[in-house]
Amino acid sequence: MKNMTMKKKALRFTKWTFFAFITIFIFKGCIPTKLAMPAIQPRATTRYWELPTGSKIAYTHLAGQGVKKPYPIIYLHGGPGGYVYTKNIETLGALSAFGYDVYLYDQVGCGLSERLDKVKEYTAVRHQQDLEEIIKVLGVEKVILVGQSWGGALAVLYAADNPSKVDKIVFTCPGSIKPVNEALEKVKAPDSLGLKEPYSPNAKVLPIVLNPRYVSIGMWARFFGVKLASDKEADGYLTKMAFVFTKGLVCDSTRALKEEGGAGGYCNLNTSVSYGDLKDPRIKLKDNKIPVLVMKGQCDYISWGYTKEYLDLFSNSKLTLIPNSGHQIFAEQPELYAAEIRRFLAH
Template sequence: MRERFRPDNFEGMTDVISLSTKTNGSIPGRFRVASAWLLAVVAVFIAVLLYFAALLVTAQTTENAPLSYVVATLVALVCAIGLARLSVRLRGGHKTSRKWLTEGVCLTVSLLLAAGLSWTWFGAPATYTPLPDSPAVQYWDLPTGSRIGYTRTAGTVTHAEPVLLVHGGPGAPSTTNDEFAGRLAAAGFAVYTYQQVGAGQSSRLDPKDYTIDRHIADLEAIRQKLAAPKVVLIGSSWGGQLTAHYMAAHPDNVAKAVVASPGAMSSDSFSDGSLTPTGNSDQSGQFAKHTRFAATFFLAQVGGLRAARTLMPADTADGLYQQFVHSLNMSAGCPDTAEADRSADSTAGYSLWVNVATLASASKAADPRPALRHNSTPVLVLRAQCDYLRWEVTREYRDTFPQSTMLTIDGAGHTALADKPAETGAAVAAFLTGESLPAKPYIAAEAPW
């Protein structure tokens, strides 16, 4: 017989249904709670990311650091609170205390993290080493608006053309070429070691004014200051590149030129890079170690120079640049050669903003090679064995100038004039005076080592 319905049976069934509902509802409930807490954590990271986006965009557009930090903080505040409230709703909470607690935690953690990271990147000081004051330093006030610091090395001057040492970087004035300059002075030349605008003891400009054309104009103004119909240019690294561009713009104003470990003539010369494999490995490794410099350098390189200089003091940026360059192996072209220790002040006076801005300008400059192929100025090209730049970069100078001569320097790195001042000084002096060179010119297409 069918069992008659009884109230006590109904109560049992109700308990079973209730238990089943709670059990089945626990899965979506737990998922919702977990998602809510995950959103709260994600809110912190999104708020920090938007903080930096707002900080950089505002700094780039306004060049006002206080305003940039205010805008970035407001953006982070709105983001953190908004996502925190969404997290509370997702958990199904309606208690005011829960809402305020979640919002407070998200906001506090977001702002503390953003403030800590921005201080670590932009605010923390970095030791900057300026060039020491010296009574030997004199100044040219040029019609271009640049105030240029320089030193003059000379004995008995028997040659009319002044010699200008054009340093590398950009923004890396030489502090180690005194012996080399002295050897040229002993040969009868007046040697001027000048500090390009934006570096060393020379004047600083707004970064937008650091262009390759400005450096060319300064160099021409220096020639006119010296009242010299022609000058001798000796360019190292970037200085070799600047020398080439100057000669393309002023083909009749250079008596002779020397380029030592020169940088690539044109931005499209080597699309696959100008560094040797070991040079590239060394540079990449140092970028990984100097993450703060790397972040600043790449921010400036990709168009954020105004933001970078707005948020980071110049001395801090220059200090980071000095630390990075000091860590590089200038003899990385020889994998088995340990570089000699350099003094801490070997990068004194280095400046980052002029480096980034000038290189950006140079990358857009007209190719000088067509003009230089018809330039009859005698040019000495020095190739260092352990240079971290590829052989093809140096060879291009020899192959471009019709009146070029190449000599190789055994055991020297990228800073060949400082590494081997006796050898390079003798070779350059012989070239400038028309005497026999101390070695046979290198004419082969393949690398000499």
């Protein structure tokens, strides 16, 4: 009888402790926070497109010099929730010297582009629709897509529905094709590639991810489509994380790019939720002949199986391994990065 009483008391204590913890967690989640994070500023080159989709998109255009190439280059940045770094403009802008018009734009909800009022509108389909409208605005027959990380998956979505509009694609450390085939996570890379594991920042990012306020922001956004926090606050949390996780995007953590404050918090939170609703683009790309270059950094954190899927899906593809670089090849090997792209486009 005594043991039974002690068990009841222990159970009651556990229940009330848990209740108190949840109450405190919810309370903290409702308190706005002020994050001293940088805010990205417009550049002298910043221009805007106002698209029929309702998106106001910030972009930089570097005009091709000399004899113009027929098709422009469009850069698709990573994320979702990433943005165009100044380093991207400097690196890919070098290709304009060879006649290519180069366009780099911040996806809606990111960088210098406008934030959407409704969280649920941040979807992979919306990003694809924006890209389709941008290409219509340019009025060109075809485009060359350069997709970084998630930007690679976005390029696949576009190419699947608009194969005749794509001249060539450069995938740089592409993220998994959406919807994700998780079985590819287990595919091991050949030893001959000499891939290296990058620094893992997960332990240092986790306290930010589990912050009661950020957890609450994510839950309200994903389950109810409601902005519990302002765009500035949501962007600030993603920027705070970026200061940590970007050290895992390079081979040498001391060469991680400095954050410019362009992270798109709500874009990041909801776009990934939409992946499961996508129609599989692989079916439409069967037997396609689009020329493709897949570039992988030696220390890229993306599992080899996901990289290999691009090589298998695009039969007219080649792989280029960039030594001493991580997920952000342009950060550590900018000259080699641009040179490999130029070499591919010239053939």
